[in-house]
Every structure is written in C-alpha cells, then in structure tokens.
Amino acid sequence: MDVSLDAVTDFSPSEAPFLPREAPLKMEPQNLQQQPDRHGRPFRILDTTPKLLWLRRLFVFGTAILLTGFGVYKINQVFNSLGVSTLGVIVLVLFAILGFWIALSFTSSLGGFVSLICRGGLGLGIQRTGALPRLKARTAVLMPTYNEDPTRVLAGLKAIYDSILATGQIDAFDFFILSDTTNPDVWLQEERAFLAFRQATGDHQRIFYRRRHQNTDRKAGNLHDWVVRFGGSYQQMLTLDADSVMDGSLIVRVVSAMENHDGVGLIQTLPVIVGGRTLFARMQQFAGRVYGPLIAHGIAWWHGSEGNYWGHNAVIRTRAFAEQAGLPHLKGRPPFGGHILSHDFVEAALMRRGGWAIHMVPGLFGSYEESPPSLTDVAIRDRRWCQGNLQHAKILGTKGLHWVSRTHMLTGIGSYVMSPLWLLFLLFGILISLQSHFYHPEYFGTKPTLYPHWPRVDPVQAKFVFIGTMGILLAPKGLAFIAMLFDRAALRGSGGVLKLFLSIILETLIGGLIAPIAMLIQTSGVISILLGRDSGWNAQNREDGRVSLREVARGYWVYTVFGVLLAAAAWSVSQALFLWMTPVLLGLVLAIPLAALTASRDVGLGLRKAGLLLIEEETAPPPILRLAAENDRLRTEAMHAPHQPPEEAFALLRTDRTLLDAHLGALPPARKPGSAIDANLLVGLVKLKEASSLKTALSKLNRQEKAAVLGSAEGVALLENLPE
Template sequence: MLERSPSQAIEADAAGPDIFRRRVLFVVLFAFTMAGSLALAALALTPGGFDTIDIALLALFAVTLPWMVAGFWNAVIGFLIMRFAADPIAAIMPTAARIRGDEPVTVSTAILLCIRNELPERMIRNLEPMLAGLDTAACGERFVLYALSDTSDARIAASEEACFAALAARWRGRVAIIYRRRTVNTAYKAGNIREFCERWGGQHEFAVTLDADSFMTADAVLRLVRIMQADPRLGILQGLIVGLPSTSAFARVFQFGMRLGMRSYTVGSAWWQGDCGPYWGHNAVLRLKPFIAHCALPVLSRDGVEDCHILSHDQIEAALMRAAGYDVRVLPQEDLGWEENPPTLLEFIRRDLRWCQGNMQYWQFLGLPGLKPVSRYQLVLAILMFIGSPAWIGLLVLGTLAVAYSDTPASFMRADAGMALFVCVLVMWFAPKIASAIDILLHPKLRRGFGGAGLFSVNFVIETLYSILLCPILWFGHTIFLAGLLFGREIGWIGQTRDDHAVPFTLALHNLWPHTLLGCLALGLLATTQPAAIPYALFLAGGPALAIPFAVMSAWPWLGNFAARIGIGRLPEETERPAALMVLALPAIEAAAPSRQPSAV
C-alpha cells in the first residue's frame, strides 16, 4: 500500500471531498444534457407519429451524444478556469504550482525513446537540444537515454545503430545513451517498454516516455521530474502535447484546431478528473516501481486460441496505475512537449485506424476488478469515440432516406425543434475550440501569439470548415474498418511517413472512392427529392463527397509553403520563435519569419 507523510495525508483528505463534489457536478451536468438533448431530438421527430425509423434515429443519436456532451462541459469548465482562476495550474494541480524550478534533481530517470522503422536523423535532431539542456543544468548524470528500437527494416536498423553509436560517443561523460533493438515487435510499444522494465527498470526511479516524433525541452523534462519528486503519490504525470509547426497544409490546419481543442478540454477534464487523469503514451513521466509492479498488460486471445496483444496500451496502464493507489494527472501547459502531425489525410487515416483497433480492445477491461469509476468512464468514452462513427454514418444514411421519401421535410421533422437541435449539436461539437478561441481573443498576449485577432479569426473559420470536411471522412473510415474487424481485418504497427509529400489522384481514388460514393449518393438523392435539405446534409455528406480532392489538395507542397508564409494555421511558436524550437531549424518557422508576419493586434 502507498505510504504518505502526515502533511500529504492531510492534503489528500482535504482534496477528497472537493474532487468528489466536482465529479458529482460533472455527472449531473452530463446526465441532464444527455436527457435534454434526447428529449429535444424526440420532439423534433414527432411529426407523423413516432415509428420504427424515429426510434432507430434516436438510438443512433444517443450513441453519438456522450463524446459531444463530455467535450461541451469540459470546454465550459476549462473556459471558466482559464478566464477567472487566479492561477489555473494551481486550481488543477496544486503540487505543480508550488514547484519553483530550482529544486535539486535527486532521482535517476530513464528517457525512453520508442522507435519502429523511423528515420534516425530526425529523432536525433529532436533529442540533442534536450540532452544539451540537461547537461547545461548540471543534471546529465541523473538521466540515461534508452533508444528502444523495434525496427524491422534492415536498412533502417543499420542506420539507427550507426547514428545512435555516434550520438553516444558525442555525449559520453555527460549523458549516458544506450541503444537496444528487438528483432520481433512482440506486444508492440507496450512490449518494448516492458522489456526495458525487465532489463533496466530497477536501475531508475522514473522514466520519461517519448515517441519517435516527440520533442521535449530539458526545462519541460526537469519540471515534470521535479513535480514527481515532490509528490510520491504520483504514478504518472502527463504533459500536454501540441503540434510542431509544419509546412504541410493538412497538418497546419489540423494542429491549429488541435491547439484550440486540447487547451480548454484538458483544463476542464483535469479539474474534475483530478487524480484519475489520462496517459497518452508519450511526453510523460512514469514512476517505475509501481509501473513495473502493477501495469503489466495481460495477453488477450483471439478466438480463445491465438495470442493477441493490446495495441493502445496507455489508457489501460493509467487505469491500472490508479487502481494500485497512485495518482495519474495531466499538467495542461503548452510548453511541455510537441509532436509531429501526419502531413496528409491518408497518413492521418492510417494512424487513426490503428487507434481505432486499439480502443476496441478496451471493452475487455471494463469489468476488471479494482478500477476506479472515472477510469471505467474513460475506457467507455474511448470506445464510444469510435463506436460513435458508424452511428453518425447511420444517421446520414437513415436520415437521408427518411427525408427523401417524406412528402415534405416538415412531415419528417419539426422545423423549430429540428433547428434548435441542429444548433445545439454544432455548439457541442465545436465547444472546446470555441471556448479556447474566446479566451485567446480576450487575452492580448495569446492573441498576438496567433498573429493577431484578424489572422486568428480567419484561421478559426478555415479550421471550422476543415473540420466539417474531415470528421465525416474519418467517421466513414472508422465504419468500414470496424466492419472489417468483425471479419478479422487488422492493422499492424508500422512506421509513419512524416515528411511532406504529394498524394497522387490515383492513390486518393483507390483509398477514398467509398467515401465519395456515399457522399455523392446522399446528396444526389436529396437533390432529386428534397433539395431544401441539402444545406443540412452537407455537414455529414459534404466531406465524404469531397474526400478525394480534399486529400490531394491539402497535400500539395506548394500550398503548405504558401500557407506557412501568409500565416494560415499559424501557431504561437511561429510568431514568437522560441529558442528551444529555433535549434530544430523547422521550415515552417523559417517561412513565418518576422518580416513576413502581419501586424498583431
């Protein structure tokens, strides 16, 4: 059992009732919003009586609701904290607010870089500034970097070995570096880290987890480690992750929206989830002793015979750590870590489907003894994130057919309740981004970081249209993939293509023709029967109908470079040009040079 000092026990006892009240408040808000939304939907469907089609539509809508409702209230809570708390970090995580930054680092920490079929030069580019910062802070002897390779490509493996040998030679005597390669990718990334734990885990108190595309500064690593040192209850401390500036048009707009959505959502969820927070698998710090003892993942079975390993390991590890009596928390600061986003729609879909397959394994853990209620909620929500996709597509298909074969749209849905429901759905869908956008526009320093109110507003509109196109494309992709899972289709763990590249029309056609067919059939049917319904149907059918040109055009290299120059998708790092990122020589930051930036207001 976890031992605590008297002062820590008093603090925990005081925090217990407070966090319980927060969770009760969230549950009440969530339940009432769910009930109200379903009641409004039922009212909207009352014309002509309530038949089997209406019941099916209501059931599908109910499946899509939890993710939107949770996002809405997390955003509202996050906005209130960001705007009105004297110290938002203290409101979420008091221990972090008390860290000055000059506390001595006394523990041994392993830095775990998990890689598979990636270009080693880029990873080393991201690692060396962190190593230099640790050395400058006179903390290098407290850290050991482990490059944990699962690379299967012999050519890349040879390059990896040579590059990390050279890196180890450059840093000998300052920061120790160990390279290890497994020949078999058993249990994916979780198995890679577990093998480290069995071999070297007893030599260190903490481990910082990094992905191949991660970038963390030494200051960020030291801050997280100092917080972990100060609170022995902490088992996992997750830092907020934002996107590295990119010259891909697809990634630029995505990372702009991600920055907005993650900010308010994470602040709000951290306020009520408290010690039962998320773990995203990288840019985080683990306490190794309880992680080794309690977070080993079971081997599942496929059809009761063949072994099956967990693909999305992080949320299960967080749930197991919390069940063991240790806290899992997220620190929602935007300077704690970056990652590279996929440069094209097709690469994004490939990564997304891997997450989809992994999250579908969570259902087997919902009944695991000892899990906290919030942990079970997180697992259910992670499943619903992808189960909601076929529900959205079902709403599109069934709703289109129902409207098309009605005498008039009014005989299918009440105009007043239908419009109110439509507005509510849009508000809940975009609430995290709206909340962050309002906070940024009201905050002069943040506003200037995004290039000023004018440029920020233009980018917000572009990102909104982008999301309206992107989300239904992903939803239909999930639907196809989930149907394939029922027949044994799976996706492996392969390297990501991270460099900007064009997407040929033929490749987009090969991958996205089903999406295009769905969207065009839905819009075509409405055009010949109920054209007045087309503007509403575009929110679900427009993206799939335009999937092929969207994939091709958003990958044009010249468009990405042009967007970076004029500020489309601009991030604060491109305006303020922090020294930590300047050493990476990112083309996006170079393109957004001060001489090219507009006046920030």
C-alpha cells in the first residue's frame, strides 16, 4: 500500500536510532606542496587503463592544435594581410585561445562519436544487460541536503530504495540523509519525512538521518563528517545530489565493478537531465540527452583511468577517498582562499594523484538529475560554480598531479574565462572595423613602410573563417544527430527523425539567442569574483514557479541596453557589420522577452504536446522514473497546495509527540564545562525564558537562535512550557 512520506509511525527512537554505531575512518587534509603517500601503489594504473590510450590523446590534442594553427593562419589573413598591427595581434591571440577551445571540443566529440557507434563507454567488465552480479561488501547511499523540500528529496531517495529492493540486494546497502540545513522549520520537516520514509519502507535498520549543527566547509565538509564518523563500515559510498535518481540495477553493476577492481577509486555515471517543464529546463534536458552522451563518451574515450568526478551519482571507494581526498583550506580570503568550493574536481585529482584510477561509464543509462527551471536560476548556481572553478587556479601547481587532472581544472577555469574572452574578441573586432572605417592610413607615402598602423579587414577571408568556425562549433550536434539514428529506442522516444531534427534546430536557434546573454552573465560573475566578492551558499531552486514580467525586466534590462549600444556601434561602421552581428544583437536586445519565454512552463509543455524537445525518458519512462514520479505525485497531493512554506518547527513539535520524542533522542549531548560556547544558544535560551508566550518567542528569535534552541534539550523543554 502506498503511504505518503508525510505520514508518521509510532516507534521508540531508542529502538530505531537516527544513526548506526560509529566506525571512524581517518581523513586528513592533503599537503598540496608535497608528493602524496601512495601506500605502495604505482602512479600509472595499467590494469584498468585502455590500450593505446596515448594514441587517443594524441589524436584529440594533436588534431585540435592543427585546426587551431590553420584557423590562426586564416584569421591573420583577415586582420593582418598588409602587415602586423597591435589590434590585429590582440585579435589573433584571442582567436588562438578561443579556437583551440572549440577545436578541442570538436576533436573530443569525434572520439565520442566512435565510442557511441561502437557501443563503448563501459570498461571495467561492466555489462549493460544480463544477470546482475552478486555484491560482496556494504555500500552507503549518501543523500546530502541543504534547505531543500525534504518530502521532494525523499521521494527520489525512496524510488532509489525501491529500485535496489527490486534487485534483491537491499541488504548490501545502507541509506544516509546528510543534512546541512540551517532553516529550523525545514530541519523539523526533514526529521518528520525521515520517520515517514522508515514507515513507508518498513525498514528501521538501514535508513539513517544526521543533521550537522555546524555546516563547516559546505558539502565537502558534510561528506567529510560522514567519512570520519561512519566510513569504516562501508567499502563504497554512492554520492547523490538532492535531485538525484538512480536505477537499482545500474547501482549494483557499478558497485560490483568497484568490488572487482581493487585499484579503482571512483566510477562516475552519466546523469541525464529529466523532469523539465519550463522551456529552458526542457531545452537543457533535450541537449543533455541528445548531445550529452556524445560529449561524455568523448571525454571518457581519452580520459581513460584519469577521469573526473561531477560531485554526485558516482560510486567512490571509501578508503581511497579518506586516504587521498582530504581537502585543505587555501591561503587567503574568499573568493580565492578558504575552503574549496568546487570540491569534486579536486577530490578526483587528489585520488588519482594518490594512485587510484578514476573512471567514467557513460555507456550505462539509469542515472538522472534535474535542471534549474530558468536562466536566472542557472545564473545563480553558475555564480557559485564560477568561483569554485576559478579557485582551482591555486591548485594547478599541486605536486604529483597527473597532467590530465590539471587539464580538468584548466577546462573548468576555461568554461568561465571563455565568456569574457569572447566578449573581448567581439569588442576588439568592432574596434578594428571602426578604425578601418574612420582612419585611412597612407601605406605608400614619402616613406613607404611594410607595416601599416591599422589592420585591413579582408571580408572574403572573414566569411570563410566565420563559416569554418561555425562548422566546427556545430559539428558535435550533427554527430549527435547521426549517432541517434543508430539508437532506435532513443530515436523513437524523441519523436522520430523529423521531430528530432526540428527539435535540434529549435534548440540551436533559441540557445544561440540566449548565448550572448549567458556570455555577459558569466563575464559579470568573473569580474565580481576578481573584485573579491564571495558567492555565498544558497539553496537551489528546483520548482518551476511563475515569474512576473516586471521581475524579469528588473534583472535583464541591462543586457538590452548593452545590446542597443552594441547595435548602434555596429551600424555606425557599416550595414554589413550590423548584419554579421545580428544573432548576437538580437539575443541581447530581446533579453527580457527571451528570459520570460524560456522560464514559461506553458511554452515548455506546449512544445512537448507538439512533439518537440522530447526525450526517450519522458515518452517511455524507465521503471525508476515511474517510481519517482509516483512518489512525487503522492508528495504533491499531501501538500494540498504547491510551493507552500514548511510548517513552523515549534508548532510542529508541540502537536506531534512522536516527532518530539524522536527529535529529543537525536540531539547531541549537552555542553560540557570548558567546551566552546554557542552564543546563539545562550541568547535564544534567555529569550525563551523571558517570553510570555510562543508567539512572543517566535517574534524575538532569529533563525540562528531558533535553530540553536531546537538543538538543545533545555531549549525544547522551555518551549514545551510556553503557552500559546
């Protein structure tokens, strides 16, 4: 019988504690200035490294360099055909960097195309089909959460639980909800949802909940805390995100591969984006499903045993993680100093540095996540990712890193630095055109010179360079389309050949219009970080609520103004330049309606009804997604109203005795004399003692004080004695 996750059962907390017996595992911060202790493991792991991997890497980088060299030669003919100039050299350097970035993506996608056609992307003895292997060791499934809707999070986790249960190997897994939540109302909702999760599964022995009262070092610190307290009991840990869903059979196959290869430290799956309803989210999930496998197969094809980690939907050897992935604090203040934000890249690099293989297996499907619903939500998340990736500049010099690991970090940095470089390339191109229009240097005067002061733009060569660049830029989409033709199920799920083709065109056109807006958003993020502004840590929006046009206009008017100014500059030079820049100008000038349109749920679902931007996972959902959808339906029905705020924590405890008993049983021990003093707790207790009623207490306590008294047995006792 289906039971809502909001339901609560009667059980004694002493019979089913929130946490299992601790099994500490040592995890020390790594010294980045010294070679690591590899404990006798070789740096090169030959048993899981694909044969002729060096040849694949030579093809990817060698071909990218050749393409870049040819492009630089051609762009030099465009801007410096009559000699060398300062602006021409600047444009040349910018084009070389940007051209290599595009060329590397293209050559990597060629490798991905080969891997897709040959049905690669596995390795480590993993099979797509057939009988499931039997697991021998215990694995912990870790679900970190931070101020998320707990019923939504646990709806996905319950789907994972049920899917693993269907494999017949549930005894090999324990499930941990690792909370870093700071909102006290959400905290109590988490505890109630946790108790309901246990009731819904009937399993009080394998499902656990832990909330940190001090969320030191954010998500990395959350996982570190679990490792040093409980990691000794588990050979592997499966790390998830709050929106993760994974098929049980996929989990069993990947965990078995880890068990069978002692030198492997991490296996990353390919999360496919699902559940999109707004136009923006549906574009993201379509691009991720159609182009994503090509890209993932490509990087797995030449990464080999030096793969990367994306922070979730990956199986990690707990001992390897504890031994090598302890993160130090970087010198200096945020945004570049302090704890490491984008911890996943660094953890993978440190594990590889320590002699452990890191693999990606994009050939297995069954790993899913969700996309933010709008460009605004992506921009908020990207601001944090941008800071974390730029922070990697301080880690590039770490002793003992594999060169591919350094490449991962350079790629992460480049994914954000390229936006301001594209903007500079665009602006310098306009400057050259302006100077060509308003200045007319004498190339053959009284003193003839081979080096004119200003470059001459060759329009014919410029056209060829533009066509070639766009061809390389769009080629991965064409390759992905061809690869989809060989996958009948995916092709049918996308609506057939014609609908797939039209969807690619639609996604490319809208994505092209959004690109200049994203370029300016990322550029402003890079600039603000370089100016020393920390991104903070906010919960991610996962709901697709309506946004008013006024709110959109307030956030995007600056891009429209910039587009108008850029259009005026282009028009003042020539109509030809204006027409060449039309795609960029249109996206900027239409920033407000584009942001509103892409955030629209009605438009997104309308295109779905028309058979566009479809993916196989929504037209023929696999069992794990059907489970998740059913759990989410029950959650929505139990809420009675969408997007409602969590119930007030004090009121919840006073009306639910079972929850109160469980909450008290999970509280940390009382402070001992001489230990650190919590100022929020002291102030909160005083306010509770002086309050004449619950209503008065709530009006006096701030969020930190409220959380502190809820984490104290004394505070809860004072709460119980307050009248309404």
